[in-house]
Amino acid sequence: MKPQILALMTAIAWGVGGYFEKKGLHVGHLSPQVGIALRTAVALIVLGAISFPEWRSLAQAGPRSLFYMILGGGVVAGSVGMLCFYAAIKGAPLGKVMPIAFTSPLFGALMGILFGGEPLSFKTVLGILLTVGGIVILTLGN
Numbered sequence: 653m654k655p656q657i658l659a660l661m662t663a664i665a666w667g668v669g670g671y672f673e674k675k676g677l678h679v680g681h682l683s684p685q686v687g688i689a690l691r692t693a694v695a696l697i698v699l700g701a702i703s704f705p706e707w708r709s710l711a712q713a714g715p716r717s718l719f720y721m722i723l724g725g726g727v728v729a730g731s732v733g734m735l736c737f738y739a740a741i742k743g744a745p746l747g748k749v750m751p752i753a754f755t756s757p758l759f760g761a762l763m764g765i766l767f768g769g770e771p772l773s774f775k776t777v778l779g780i781l782l783t784v785g786g787i788v789i790l791t792l793g794n
Contacts, residue, residue, distance in 0.1 A: 663754070670750055674741040684738030692730070751790040758783050 677687050710718070733756075740749045758780055764770035 670741060670746060674746060677742045684735060684742050688734045688738045748791055751787050755783060755787055
């Protein structure tokens, strides 16, 4: 499947999931920490089962690779990012939180350009400016 279709499916899943997560937090009067723990526990079970045939690749990945995955995915995105996201969706309307939270591609693109040696093109700059402009339009004045 094309990466752009997968990215769109990601956006749909995260947007729809965010709606249900917010609903669950409020209906159950749950703290963001409990919400993220439930989400992570279920994801661990599902993803653990799906990835089981590939676990042998961990032995050949090497410690540096695992460090990057644990730091970036487990600590920064998976823990800090999700705890902040859950606190945000519990405390504000989705229309204010989601546009800001999902500027993550902007920060990913900047990291890739600044630290990963990825090329900076006119289209990338234009996309970044449109993303920031859209967020400003959606979140200011409400």
